[in-house]
Amino acid sequence: MLPTSKLLVLVFIHFIGGILIGHFIANNRVLYETNFVLSPSSIESRGALKRTQNSTSHVVIVDFSKPVNVTFKCMKTKTLLNYFNSHICVYDSQKDIYVSNSFRESTSIWEEEGVTRILRVLLRYPHLDFIDIGANIGTYTMYAAALGRFVLSIECFGPNVDRIHRAVQLADVGNRIALIQNALYTKSGEYLKLSNDALNVGGQELDAAMKPNISKPLSQNQSLSNPYVVKTIQFDDLLPVLRERGLRSAIMKVDIEGSESFVVEAGSQIFDSFDIPMVQIEWLKVRVFPKRVNTLIDFFVKRNYEPRTFQCQLLAMNELAKWPNDFCWTKKNFTFC
Ligand SMILES: *[C@@H]1O[C@H](CO)[C@@H](O)[C@H](O)[C@H]1NC(C)=O
Ligand SMILES: *[C@@H]1O[C@H](CO)[C@@H](O)[C@H](O)[C@H]1NC(C)=O
Ligand SMILES: *[C@@H]1O[C@H](CO)[C@@H](O)[C@H](O)[C@H]1NC(C)=O
Ligand SMILES: *[C@@H]1O[C@H](CO)[C@@H](O)[C@H](O)[C@H]1NC(C)=O
Ligand SMILES: *[C@@H]1O[C@H](CO)[C@@H](O)[C@H](O)[C@H]1NC(C)=O
Numbered sequence: 506m507l508p509t510s511k512l513l514v515l516v517f518i519h520f521i522g523g524i525l526i527g528h529f530i531a532n533n534r535v536l537y538e539t540n541f542v543l544s545p546s547s548i549e550s551r552g553a554l555k556r557t558q559n560s561t562s563h564v565v566i567v568d569f570s571k572p573v574n575v576t577f578k579c580m581k582t583k584t585l586l587n588y589f590n591s592h593i594c595v596y597d598s599q600k601d602i603y604v605s606n607s608f609r610e611s612t613s614i615w616e617e618e619g620v621t622r623i624l625r626v627l628l629r630y631p632h633l634d635f636i637d638i639g640a641n642i643g644t645y646t647m648y649a650a651a652l653g654r655f656v657l658s659i660e661c662f663g664p665n666v667d668r669i670h671r672a673v674q675l676a677d678v679g680n681r682i683a684l685i686q687n688a689l690y691t692k693s694g695e696y697l698k699l700s701n702d703a704l705n706v707g708g709q710e711l712d713a714a715m716k717p718n719i720s721k722p723l724s725q726n727q728s729l730s731n732p733y734v735v736k737t738i739q740f741d742d743l744l745p746v747l748r749e750r751g752l753r754s755a756i757m758k759v760d761i762e763g764s765e766s767f768v769v770e771a772g773s774q775i776f777d778s779f780d781i782p783m784v785q786i787e788w789l790k791v792r793v794f795p796k797r798v799n800t801l802i803d804f805f806v807k808r809n810y811e812p813r814t815f816q817c818q819l820l821a822m823n824e825l826a827k828w829p830n831d832f833c834w835t836k837k838n839f840t841f842c
Contacts, residue, residue, distance in 0.1 A: 562738075562742060562745075563687065563693045563694040563736060563737070563738050563742065564685060564687060564738050564742050564743060564746065565685065565686040565687055565736065566683060566684070566685060566686075566746070567666060567669075567670055567684040567685070567686055569670060569673055569674060569679035569682075569684075570679075573667050573670050573671045573674070575664075575667050577594050577595065577596070577667075577668060577671070578594065578595050578597075579592055579593065579594040579595070579668075579671060579672060579675055580592065580593060580594075580595070580608065580610045581610060581611070582608065582610075582611075582614055582647070582648075583609075583610075583611050583612060583613060583614050583617075584611070585614075585617070585620065585621050585624060585648065586621065586624055586625070586628070589624060589648055589651045589652055590648075590651060591647035591648055591650065591651040591672070591676045591678075592647065592672040592675040592676045593608055593614075593642060593643065593644065593647060593668075593672050594642060594643075594667075594668035594669075594671045594672045594675075595608055595642060595668070596642075596664075596668075596706060599704075600703065600704065600706070601704075601705065601706045601707070602704050602705060603615070603705055603707060603708075604641055604642060604644070604705075604706065604707045605642065605706075614644060615641075615644045616644060616645075618815075619645070619758075619785070619831075620644060620645055620648050622785075622815065622841070623635065623645060623648070623649065623756065623758065623785070624648060624649070624652060625841075626756055626783065626841045627649060627652050627654055627756070628652070629841075630754075630782075632753065632754050633654065633754050633755055633756050633782075634654045634655040634656065634657075634752050634753075634754065634755040635649035635654050635655070635656045635657070635755055635756060635757075635758075636656075636657045636659075636755050636756070636757040636758070636781075637649070637656060637657070637658045637659065637757075637758050638659045638689065638740075638757065638758065638759040638760070638761055638768060639659065639660065639758075639759060639760040639761035639762070639787075640658040640659060640660040640665070640669060640684075641660065641665055641706070641707045641760075642665055642668045642669060642672075642706075643658065643660075643665075643668065643669035643672055643673075645758050646658040646669060646682065646684075647669075647672055647673075647676060647678075650673075650676070650678040650681050650682050651676065651678070653681070654681065655681050655682075655683075655750055655751075655752060656681060656682045656683070657682075657683050657685070657743065657746065657747060657750075657752070657755070658682055658683065658684045658685065659685045659687065659689065659743075660684070660685070660686065661686065661687055661688035661699065661711075661735040661736075662699060662706065662709060662732060662733075662735065663686065663732040664706070664732055665706065666684065666686045669684055670684065683746055683750060685738075685743065685746070686736075687735070687736050687737060687738040688711055688735040688736065688737050688738075688761075688764070689737070689738065689739070689740050689761065689764060689767050689768055689771070689772075690711070690713065690737035690738070690739070690764070690767050690771070691739065691767050691770050691771050692737060692739070692771075693737060693738045693739050693742055694736070694737065694738075695722045695736070695737045696722055696723040696724060696725055696727060696728050696734050696735070696736055696737075697711050697712065697713045697720065697722060697723065697734070697735055697737055698711070698712040698713075698720060698723060698733060698734060699711060699712070699732075699733045699734070699735050700712060700715070700733075701733055708762065709733075709762065710761075710762035710763050710764070710790065711735070711762070711763070711764055713764075714761075714762065714763040714764040714767070714790075715762075715763050715790065739771030739772070740767070740768050740769075740771050740772030740775055741771055741772055741773070741774040741775055743775065744774055744775055744778060747775065747778075747779065748778075752779055753779060753780065754779060754780035754781070754782070755779060755780075755781055756781065756782065756783040756784070756785075757781055757783070757784045757785070758784075758785045758786075759784060759785070759786045759787065760786075760787040760831075761787070762787075762790050763790035763791050763794070764791075765786055765787065765788075765790075765791045765797070765801065766791055766794070766797035766798075766800045766801050769800065769801060769804040769805070770800060770804075773804075776804075776808060781836075782835060782836040782838075782839035783833055783834070783835045783836070783839060783841060784805075784810070784833065784834040784835075785831070785832075785833050786801075786831070786832065786833070786834060787830065787831050788828060788829070788830050788831060788832065789830035789831070792825075792828070792830075798825065802822070805834045808836075809836055809837050810834040810835060810836055810837075811834070811835060811837060812828065812832055812833070812834055813832060813833050813834075813835055814829060814832050814833075815831070815832065815833065816842065817840065817841065817842035820832060
Protein backbone atom coordinates (compact mmCIF):
# COMPACT_ATOMS: atom_id res chain seq x y z
CA MET A 506 0.00 0.00 0.00
CA LEU A 507 1.26 3.49 -0.86
CA PRO A 508 1.92 5.94 1.97
CA THR A 509 -0.52 8.87 1.94
CA SER A 510 2.16 11.43 0.98
CA LYS A 511 3.13 9.49 -2.19
CA LEU A 512 -0.56 9.09 -3.03
CA LEU A 513 -1.05 12.85 -2.76
CA VAL A 514 1.92 13.49 -5.07
CA LEU A 515 0.44 11.08 -7.65
CA VAL A 516 -2.98 12.73 -7.44
CA PHE A 517 -1.30 16.11 -7.91
CA ILE A 518 0.65 14.92 -10.99
CA HIS A 519 -2.59 13.57 -12.50
CA PHE A 520 -4.33 16.84 -11.81
CA ILE A 521 -1.63 18.97 -13.52
CA GLY A 522 -1.44 16.50 -16.42
CA GLY A 523 -5.20 16.74 -16.91
CA ILE A 524 -5.05 20.54 -17.06
CA LEU A 525 -2.24 20.44 -19.65
CA ILE A 526 -4.05 17.91 -21.85
CA GLY A 527 -7.30 19.88 -21.62
CA HIS A 528 -5.44 23.03 -22.58
CA PHE A 529 -3.91 21.31 -25.60
CA ILE A 530 -7.27 20.02 -26.82
CA ALA A 531 -8.90 23.43 -26.35
CA ASN A 532 -6.13 25.12 -28.36
CA ASN A 533 -6.53 22.65 -31.17
CA ARG A 534 -10.24 23.29 -31.26
CA VAL A 535 -9.70 27.06 -31.47
CA LEU A 536 -7.25 26.52 -34.34
CA TYR A 537 -9.81 24.36 -36.14
CA GLU A 538 -12.61 26.88 -35.69
CA THR A 539 -10.42 29.76 -36.81
CA ASN A 540 -9.66 27.94 -40.01
CA PHE A 541 -13.31 27.22 -40.50
CA VAL A 542 -14.30 30.86 -40.06
CA LEU A 543 -11.60 32.00 -42.47
CA SER A 544 -12.82 29.75 -45.27
CA PRO A 545 -14.29 31.72 -48.20
CA SER A 546 -17.85 30.50 -47.78
CA SER A 547 -19.68 28.43 -45.24
CA ILE A 548 -22.69 26.67 -46.74
CA GLU A 549 -21.48 23.41 -45.34
CA SER A 550 -18.81 22.58 -42.83
CA ARG A 551 -17.32 19.47 -44.41
CA GLY A 552 -14.46 20.29 -46.69
CA ALA A 553 -13.83 23.66 -45.10
CA LEU A 554 -10.97 22.32 -43.00
CA LYS A 555 -7.48 23.68 -42.97
CA ARG A 556 -5.28 23.43 -46.03
CA THR A 557 -2.73 20.63 -46.18
CA GLN A 558 0.67 22.19 -45.78
CA ASN A 559 3.59 19.95 -46.51
CA SER A 560 6.66 21.51 -48.04
CA THR A 561 7.87 18.17 -49.41
CA SER A 562 4.59 17.60 -51.29
CA HIS A 563 4.25 18.54 -54.95
CA VAL A 564 0.47 18.83 -54.69
CA VAL A 565 -0.81 22.27 -55.79
CA ILE A 566 -4.17 23.06 -54.15
CA VAL A 567 -6.02 26.05 -55.60
CA ASP A 568 -6.89 28.78 -53.08
CA PHE A 569 -10.43 29.90 -53.96
CA SER A 570 -10.17 33.00 -51.75
CA LYS A 571 -7.71 34.51 -54.25
CA PRO A 572 -9.06 36.55 -57.15
CA VAL A 573 -8.83 35.15 -60.67
CA ASN A 574 -6.88 37.68 -62.70
CA VAL A 575 -8.12 36.73 -66.15
CA THR A 576 -11.52 37.44 -67.64
CA PHE A 577 -13.54 35.07 -69.76
CA LYS A 578 -17.15 34.28 -70.44
CA CYS A 579 -19.05 32.61 -67.62
CA MET A 580 -22.67 31.49 -67.60
CA LYS A 581 -25.30 29.65 -65.63
CA THR A 582 -25.79 26.11 -66.82
CA LYS A 583 -28.80 24.05 -67.80
CA THR A 584 -30.87 22.50 -65.01
CA LEU A 585 -30.51 18.71 -64.96
CA LEU A 586 -32.94 16.28 -63.30
CA ASN A 587 -35.24 19.28 -62.72
CA TYR A 588 -33.06 20.67 -59.99
CA PHE A 589 -29.29 20.84 -60.40
CA ASN A 590 -27.50 23.66 -62.16
CA SER A 591 -24.33 25.61 -61.65
CA HIS A 592 -21.91 27.95 -63.39
CA ILE A 593 -19.32 27.32 -66.07
CA CYS A 594 -16.59 29.53 -67.53
CA VAL A 595 -15.73 28.78 -71.15
CA TYR A 596 -13.25 29.49 -73.96
CA ASP A 597 -14.17 31.14 -77.26
CA SER A 598 -16.05 28.42 -79.05
CA GLN A 599 -13.64 28.61 -82.02
CA LYS A 600 -10.76 27.65 -79.71
CA ASP A 601 -12.60 24.86 -77.96
CA ILE A 602 -14.96 23.46 -80.55
CA TYR A 603 -16.17 20.51 -78.47
CA VAL A 604 -16.46 21.31 -74.78
CA SER A 605 -16.93 25.10 -74.57
CA ASN A 606 -18.91 25.19 -77.79
CA SER A 607 -21.49 22.76 -76.42
CA PHE A 608 -22.61 25.10 -73.62
CA ARG A 609 -25.74 27.12 -74.35
CA GLU A 610 -27.19 28.85 -71.37
CA SER A 611 -30.13 26.77 -70.06
CA THR A 612 -30.35 24.52 -73.13
CA SER A 613 -27.22 22.38 -73.56
CA ILE A 614 -24.02 21.30 -71.82
CA TRP A 615 -21.01 19.07 -72.56
CA GLU A 616 -21.65 15.32 -72.12
CA GLU A 617 -25.12 15.80 -70.70
CA GLU A 618 -25.78 12.08 -70.69
CA GLY A 619 -22.59 11.36 -68.75
CA VAL A 620 -23.15 14.13 -66.23
CA THR A 621 -26.75 13.01 -65.71
CA ARG A 622 -25.57 9.42 -65.17
CA ILE A 623 -23.16 10.55 -62.47
CA LEU A 624 -25.83 12.73 -60.81
CA ARG A 625 -28.27 9.80 -60.74
CA VAL A 626 -25.68 7.54 -59.11
CA LEU A 627 -24.87 10.20 -56.50
CA LEU A 628 -28.57 10.67 -55.74
CA ARG A 629 -29.11 6.93 -55.43
CA TYR A 630 -26.12 6.48 -53.08
CA PRO A 631 -26.09 9.43 -50.68
CA HIS A 632 -22.81 8.35 -49.03
CA LEU A 633 -20.80 8.84 -52.22
CA ASP A 634 -18.51 11.77 -53.01
CA PHE A 635 -16.96 12.42 -56.42
CA ILE A 636 -13.42 12.36 -57.83
CA ASP A 637 -13.02 14.11 -61.19
CA ILE A 638 -9.69 13.28 -62.87
CA GLY A 639 -9.20 15.44 -65.94
CA ALA A 640 -11.78 18.04 -64.93
CA ASN A 641 -11.26 20.23 -68.04
CA ILE A 642 -13.39 23.36 -67.39
CA GLY A 643 -15.29 21.61 -64.61
CA THR A 644 -18.50 20.28 -66.18
CA TYR A 645 -18.78 17.18 -63.95
CA THR A 646 -17.12 18.91 -60.98
CA MET A 647 -19.59 21.79 -60.87
CA TYR A 648 -22.70 19.61 -61.14
CA ALA A 649 -21.49 17.15 -58.47
CA ALA A 650 -20.80 20.09 -56.17
CA ALA A 651 -24.25 21.54 -56.98
CA LEU A 652 -25.67 18.30 -55.64
CA GLY A 653 -23.86 18.96 -52.37
CA ARG A 654 -21.14 16.32 -52.45
CA PHE A 655 -17.45 16.82 -51.81
CA VAL A 656 -15.50 16.86 -55.08
CA LEU A 657 -11.80 16.19 -55.59
CA SER A 658 -11.10 17.81 -58.96
CA ILE A 659 -7.80 17.33 -60.77
CA GLU A 660 -6.75 19.39 -63.78
CA CYS A 661 -3.23 20.17 -64.99
CA PHE A 662 -3.79 22.96 -67.54
CA GLY A 663 -3.68 26.43 -65.90
CA PRO A 664 -6.25 28.16 -68.17
CA ASN A 665 -8.74 25.35 -67.36
CA VAL A 666 -7.97 25.67 -63.64
CA ASP A 667 -8.62 29.43 -63.80
CA ARG A 668 -12.03 28.78 -65.35
CA ILE A 669 -13.02 26.22 -62.72
CA HIS A 670 -11.70 28.56 -60.02
CA ARG A 671 -13.97 31.38 -61.24
CA ALA A 672 -16.99 29.11 -61.69
CA VAL A 673 -16.50 27.83 -58.13
CA GLN A 674 -16.51 31.42 -56.85
CA LEU A 675 -19.65 32.30 -58.84
CA ALA A 676 -21.47 29.20 -57.58
CA ASP A 677 -20.08 29.68 -54.05
CA VAL A 678 -19.13 26.02 -53.63
CA GLY A 679 -15.48 26.47 -52.65
CA ASN A 680 -16.00 24.66 -49.37
CA ARG A 681 -16.92 21.38 -51.12
CA ILE A 682 -14.26 21.30 -53.81
CA ALA A 683 -10.54 20.58 -53.57
CA LEU A 684 -9.12 21.66 -56.93
CA ILE A 685 -5.67 20.25 -57.65
CA GLN A 686 -3.48 21.75 -60.37
CA ASN A 687 -1.22 18.84 -61.28
CA ALA A 688 -0.88 16.10 -63.88
CA LEU A 689 -1.13 12.53 -62.60
CA TYR A 690 1.93 10.48 -63.50
CA THR A 691 4.04 7.61 -62.20
CA LYS A 692 6.52 10.05 -60.59
CA SER A 693 5.95 13.18 -58.51
CA GLY A 694 7.58 16.57 -58.98
CA GLU A 695 8.49 16.34 -62.66
CA TYR A 696 7.66 19.05 -65.18
CA LEU A 697 6.24 17.57 -68.38
CA LYS A 698 5.13 18.92 -71.71
CA LEU A 699 1.43 19.06 -72.56
CA SER A 700 0.47 19.03 -76.24
CA ASN A 701 -1.17 22.17 -77.63
CA ASP A 702 -4.41 21.62 -79.50
CA ALA A 703 -5.58 24.95 -80.95
CA LEU A 704 -9.13 23.72 -81.51
CA ASN A 705 -9.75 21.31 -78.65
CA VAL A 706 -8.36 22.18 -75.22
CA GLY A 707 -9.82 18.94 -73.86
CA GLY A 708 -7.77 16.86 -76.29
CA GLN A 709 -4.43 18.04 -74.95
CA GLU A 710 -2.30 15.16 -73.72
CA LEU A 711 0.98 14.63 -71.91
CA ASP A 712 3.84 13.91 -74.30
CA ALA A 713 4.96 11.43 -71.65
CA ALA A 714 1.70 9.56 -72.22
CA MET A 715 1.46 9.61 -76.01
CA LYS A 716 5.11 9.88 -77.07
CA PRO A 717 6.94 8.22 -74.19
CA ASN A 718 10.15 7.66 -76.15
CA ILE A 719 10.73 11.30 -77.08
CA SER A 720 9.51 13.16 -74.00
CA LYS A 721 11.93 14.35 -71.35
CA PRO A 722 11.36 16.21 -68.07
CA LEU A 723 11.61 20.01 -68.18
CA SER A 724 12.45 22.54 -65.45
CA GLN A 725 10.26 24.48 -63.07
CA ASN A 726 11.36 27.71 -64.81
CA GLN A 727 9.68 26.62 -67.99
CA SER A 728 6.40 25.98 -66.17
CA LEU A 729 6.26 29.51 -64.77
CA SER A 730 5.77 31.17 -68.14
CA ASN A 731 4.30 28.28 -70.09
CA PRO A 732 0.94 26.67 -69.21
CA TYR A 733 1.90 23.73 -71.45
CA VAL A 734 4.55 22.68 -68.92
CA VAL A 735 2.74 20.93 -66.06
CA LYS A 736 3.88 19.54 -62.72
CA THR A 737 3.30 15.88 -61.92
CA ILE A 738 2.13 14.10 -58.80
CA GLN A 739 1.24 10.51 -58.07
CA PHE A 740 -2.44 9.92 -57.38
CA ASP A 741 -1.48 8.57 -53.95
CA ASP A 742 0.01 11.99 -53.08
CA LEU A 743 -3.63 13.07 -52.62
CA LEU A 744 -4.30 10.58 -49.83
CA PRO A 745 -3.78 13.22 -47.07
CA VAL A 746 -6.16 15.63 -48.86
CA LEU A 747 -8.89 12.98 -49.02
CA ARG A 748 -8.34 11.98 -45.37
CA GLU A 749 -8.50 15.60 -44.26
CA ARG A 750 -11.78 16.12 -46.12
CA GLY A 751 -13.29 13.08 -44.44
CA LEU A 752 -13.81 11.07 -47.65
CA ARG A 753 -14.96 7.48 -47.20
CA SER A 754 -16.54 6.44 -50.45
CA ALA A 755 -16.54 8.03 -53.90
CA ILE A 756 -17.19 7.40 -57.55
CA MET A 757 -14.66 8.55 -60.09
CA LYS A 758 -14.46 9.85 -63.64
CA VAL A 759 -11.09 9.52 -65.42
CA ASP A 760 -10.62 11.28 -68.76
CA ILE A 761 -6.96 12.19 -69.21
CA GLU A 762 -6.09 11.50 -72.82
CA GLY A 763 -3.98 8.34 -72.58
CA SER A 764 -2.65 8.89 -69.04
CA GLU A 765 -5.42 6.76 -67.46
CA SER A 766 -3.06 3.95 -66.43
CA PHE A 767 -0.91 6.32 -64.35
CA VAL A 768 -3.86 6.75 -61.98
CA VAL A 769 -3.77 3.10 -60.93
CA GLU A 770 0.00 2.61 -61.26
CA ALA A 771 0.56 5.22 -58.56
CA GLY A 772 -2.81 5.11 -56.83
CA SER A 773 -3.21 1.77 -55.07
CA GLN A 774 -3.12 3.30 -51.58
CA ILE A 775 -6.15 5.43 -52.41
CA PHE A 776 -8.02 2.42 -53.79
CA ASP A 777 -7.04 0.47 -50.64
CA SER A 778 -8.08 3.26 -48.28
CA PHE A 779 -11.46 4.27 -49.69
CA ASP A 780 -14.46 2.49 -51.15
CA ILE A 781 -14.54 3.41 -54.86
CA PRO A 782 -17.38 1.34 -56.36
CA MET A 783 -17.42 2.92 -59.84
CA VAL A 784 -14.82 4.39 -62.19
CA GLN A 785 -16.03 5.93 -65.46
CA ILE A 786 -13.00 5.78 -67.74
CA GLU A 787 -12.01 7.05 -71.17
CA TRP A 788 -10.39 4.16 -73.10
CA LEU A 789 -9.97 5.93 -76.45
CA LYS A 790 -6.27 6.81 -76.29
CA VAL A 791 -4.92 4.42 -73.67
CA ARG A 792 -6.26 1.40 -75.59
CA VAL A 793 -3.44 1.56 -78.16
CA PHE A 794 -0.81 0.85 -75.45
CA PRO A 795 -1.03 -2.90 -74.67
CA LYS A 796 1.12 -2.66 -71.54
CA ARG A 797 -1.07 0.05 -70.05
CA VAL A 798 -4.24 -1.80 -70.99
CA ASN A 799 -2.86 -4.84 -69.12
CA THR A 800 -1.93 -2.69 -66.12
CA LEU A 801 -5.45 -1.28 -65.95
CA ILE A 802 -7.21 -4.62 -66.42
CA ASP A 803 -4.98 -6.42 -63.88
CA PHE A 804 -5.50 -3.66 -61.35
CA PHE A 805 -9.28 -3.55 -61.60
CA VAL A 806 -9.85 -7.30 -61.91
CA LYS A 807 -7.69 -7.99 -58.83
CA ARG A 808 -9.84 -5.53 -56.93
CA ASN A 809 -13.10 -7.20 -57.97
CA TYR A 810 -14.20 -4.72 -60.60
CA GLU A 811 -15.99 -5.64 -63.81
CA PRO A 812 -15.99 -3.60 -67.03
CA ARG A 813 -19.50 -2.56 -68.06
CA THR A 814 -20.98 -0.42 -70.79
CA PHE A 815 -23.06 2.60 -69.83
CA GLN A 816 -26.07 0.27 -70.28
CA CYS A 817 -24.46 -2.03 -67.67
CA GLN A 818 -23.65 -4.84 -70.09
CA LEU A 819 -20.61 -6.84 -69.11
CA LEU A 820 -17.64 -6.46 -71.50
CA ALA A 821 -15.88 -9.66 -72.53
CA MET A 822 -12.20 -10.00 -71.56
CA ASN A 823 -11.48 -11.90 -74.78
CA GLU A 824 -12.95 -9.17 -76.98
CA LEU A 825 -10.90 -6.14 -76.03
CA ALA A 826 -11.15 -4.71 -79.54
CA LYS A 827 -14.90 -4.42 -79.13
CA TRP A 828 -14.74 -2.44 -75.91
CA PRO A 829 -16.19 1.07 -76.35
CA ASN A 830 -14.08 4.22 -75.99
CA ASP A 831 -15.74 5.05 -72.67
CA PHE A 832 -17.19 2.67 -70.08
CA CYS A 833 -17.33 1.97 -66.36
CA TRP A 834 -15.37 -0.30 -64.05
CA THR A 835 -17.76 -1.21 -61.26
CA LYS A 836 -17.43 -3.32 -58.11
CA LYS A 837 -19.30 -6.59 -58.39
CA ASN A 838 -21.87 -5.65 -55.75
CA PHE A 839 -22.59 -2.22 -57.24
CA THR A 840 -25.15 -1.35 -59.87
CA PHE A 841 -25.82 1.97 -61.58
CA CYS A 842 -28.52 0.93 -64.07
C1 LIG B 1 4.58 15.06 -46.93
O1 LIG B 1 4.48 14.62 -48.28
C2 LIG B 1 5.34 13.53 -48.58
C3 LIG B 1 5.26 13.29 -50.07
O2 LIG B 1 3.92 13.24 -50.49
C4 LIG B 1 4.93 12.33 -47.74
O3 LIG B 1 5.77 11.24 -48.02
C5 LIG B 1 5.02 12.70 -46.27
O4 LIG B 1 4.53 11.62 -45.48
C6 LIG B 1 4.20 13.94 -45.97
N1 LIG B 1 4.42 14.36 -44.59
C7 LIG B 1 3.42 14.72 -43.79
C8 LIG B 1 3.82 15.16 -42.42
O5 LIG B 1 2.25 14.70 -44.15
C1 LIG C 1 -4.17 37.47 -58.83
O1 LIG C 1 -3.31 38.55 -58.55
C2 LIG C 1 -3.09 38.77 -57.15
C3 LIG C 1 -2.27 40.04 -57.00
O2 LIG C 1 -1.14 39.99 -57.83
C4 LIG C 1 -2.39 37.54 -56.56
O3 LIG C 1 -2.18 37.71 -55.18
C5 LIG C 1 -3.26 36.33 -56.79
O4 LIG C 1 -2.58 35.17 -56.35
C6 LIG C 1 -3.61 36.16 -58.27
N1 LIG C 1 -4.58 35.08 -58.40
C7 LIG C 1 -4.27 33.88 -58.91
C8 LIG C 1 -5.37 32.90 -58.97
O5 LIG C 1 -3.17 33.59 -59.29
C1 LIG D 1 8.73 6.06 -80.60
O1 LIG D 1 8.07 4.80 -80.54
C2 LIG D 1 7.14 4.61 -81.59
C3 LIG D 1 6.37 3.33 -81.32
O2 LIG D 1 7.00 2.53 -80.37
C4 LIG D 1 7.87 4.58 -82.94
O3 LIG D 1 6.94 4.40 -83.98
C5 LIG D 1 8.59 5.90 -83.11
O4 LIG D 1 9.37 5.85 -84.29
C6 LIG D 1 9.51 6.17 -81.92
N1 LIG D 1 10.06 7.53 -82.06
C7 LIG D 1 11.31 7.81 -81.75
C8 LIG D 1 11.71 9.23 -81.95
O5 LIG D 1 12.10 6.98 -81.35
C1 LIG E 1 15.73 29.23 -63.36
O1 LIG E 1 15.64 30.64 -63.15
C2 LIG E 1 16.53 31.13 -62.16
C3 LIG E 1 16.24 32.62 -61.93
O2 LIG E 1 15.75 33.24 -63.08
C4 LIG E 1 17.95 30.89 -62.64
O3 LIG E 1 18.87 31.33 -61.66
C5 LIG E 1 18.17 29.37 -62.86
O4 LIG E 1 19.45 29.14 -63.40
C6 LIG E 1 17.11 28.82 -63.83
N1 LIG E 1 17.24 27.37 -63.87
C7 LIG E 1 17.16 26.68 -65.01
C8 LIG E 1 17.29 25.19 -64.88
O5 LIG E 1 16.98 27.21 -66.10
C1 LIG F 1 -19.79 -3.70 -51.61
O1 LIG F 1 -18.82 -4.39 -50.86
C2 LIG F 1 -17.90 -3.57 -50.18
C3 LIG F 1 -16.85 -4.43 -49.55
O2 LIG F 1 -17.41 -5.56 -48.94
C4 LIG F 1 -18.66 -2.72 -49.16
O3 LIG F 1 -17.78 -1.87 -48.47
C5 LIG F 1 -19.69 -1.88 -49.89
O4 LIG F 1 -20.47 -1.14 -48.98
C6 LIG F 1 -20.60 -2.77 -50.72
N1 LIG F 1 -21.44 -1.89 -51.56
C7 LIG F 1 -22.73 -2.10 -51.76
C8 LIG F 1 -23.42 -1.13 -52.65
O5 LIG F 1 -23.33 -3.03 -51.26
